[in-house]
Amino acid sequence: MQLFLEQLTNGLAVGGIYALIALGYTMVYGVLKLINFAHGDLFTIGAFLGLTLLLSLGLTDHIGPVAGIIVLALMVMGLVAVIGALLERTAYRPLRTSPRLSAVVSALGASIFFQNAIMLIYGARFRVYPHDLLPTTSISLFGVDIPVMRIVLFAASLVMMAGLYYFVQRTKTGTAIRAAAIDQGAAKLMGIDVNRVIMYVFLIGPALGGAAGMMVGLYYGQINFTMGWVYGLKAFTAAILGGIGNIPGAMLGGLLLGVIEAMGATYISLAWKDAISFMVLILILIFRPTGILGERVADKV
């Protein structure tokens, strides 16, 4: 029982990160029907920008670790959002009326470009976040020791997801995003500036992905230029698992994938962990081809 609870918390912690990244895939797909393959690399960029800003500004020394990290997170989110919007402008918008395949190839190209750029700027070696930044205390719940930082990170990802959900469901821009997701042409006729909506999507998704990258850097310490590949693949899986294009689906899919991985590793086989996750994905796609929550940006409130 103790092992089960421990693995549940392990799985939820990883799943929270997957969910944050999955939101970027799912929002872009929801509006553009495009898989943004460069999204995993935006996550990596978030991790590296976080490290650069942390080391060069020394914010945590000036205004304390908590405020410092929050300011840092906001800066990283802002910068990655700008990169995301630029990516849309240069790599996707010119191809919007071209066949779907061109945009996919362009996305793959952008991914390779980002990866190489990060390698050339930061080098191929592993980079490491400072070690003494976060407290290492843990609390005991039902006989399971959970590091406090893990709870904080999980809570932070939940807050960001809830914020996004509120934004999409309750604000005017959110409504416009949902409208554009349902039918771009009709949305245009209703006076919605679709280009603007798409830009918002490419600001929000990368911001969340960049934040996730920084969180991974802060908590796990080690980052390198290829880290976006594994996380991107997992988050993409999570988005499909929950129903791609569906925002609550991405959240659910991320958390579920994290837990499936942890449980599969414990009760079936460690080496087969990834195979088990993908087997679950295949099963769900066979019996429920649109994913668990269905394929659409939620248009019911």
Added chain:
Amino acid sequence: MKKRLLLTVLAGLLALPLLIGQAHAQIRIGLMAPLTGSWASEGQAMKQIVDLLAEELNNAGGVLGQKVEIVAEDDAGDPRTAALAAQRLSTRGIVAVIGTYGSSITEASQNIYDENKIVQVATGSTAIRLSEKGLRYFFRTSPRDDEQGLVAATTLKDMGFGKVAILHDNTTYAKGLADEAQALLKDSDVEIVFFDALTPGERDYSAILSQLRARAPEVVLFTGYFPEAGLLLRQKKGMGWDVPFIGGDATNNPDLVSIAGKEAAESFMFLSPPVPQDLDSPEATSFMAAYRAKYNDDPASVWAVLAGDAFNVIVAAIKGSGSTEPDKIAEYLRTGLTDFEGLTGTIAFDDKGDRVGELYRVYKVDGEGRFILQP
């Protein structure tokens, strides 16, 4: 006027092969190394060391009265590129080749060198099968995985551990080493409570650590590479679990400590051939001094130093046999070379071309993050 210029250029071009032919009078030794790709840092260090040793040798008059020239070719850490590199080197009049680092990369080049009768001395390729093929011209200065497995098993037994967990990462090297150690431990009264693989490249290994802890091993043998080892140590400390970890030679990298943090890395142990810093033979000390003078740093990787040893044994074989005939060089390496003082200790080769003698040492990380050679 223009015509004359053209003629001069043409004459120059025609004379070029003659000039190259002149250079041919030197003894050419090939170096196949991953100068680009994911192991580029290893390959570049290999080239630096071999260049340094060749320069020293030439300043001292060369070998057999001839200068030595290093012909380097990039294998990019990739088997296909390695096959091309081997083809190219084979046409460039080399008497022997140094390299390379990865086992699968070496394997792709072995037969090409063998067919062209070129002596190959590999430097970082530890897979067992490489020397089991019975190739006449193949040697290596690095140890074999089964030797490391044996050292791992003996170390674990000597330290008196009763319950051992073995974790690998499914790469050829790590799986092979884990299998070797498991087979050797099974014969003794050591109980193996866990044997499985993690997925390299991830960040969160807490699910694996939780599961390991549930099996209550007295020690964990991790046979994978340093990035994962660093994360495992860090996350193990985070969960407040206090179990000793022992790693294989792929964890011998200073980045391990920066990933794990000094506190979490403290008292981590690993097996590895000794780095020259830890040897007090005159060869090792003078090499270290020369390296520092030229590159203003210490060689970080032992695998690059083993490339230096490969260069030294090739030169010793040319000198000892008094010839650049591949058959004579290979014969001398096999039988004539005994107790040769290399940079990483004494070198001699057995019939298969494997290095003889115990090369592995046990290292332990101290509180300052330094790798301390254990007595």
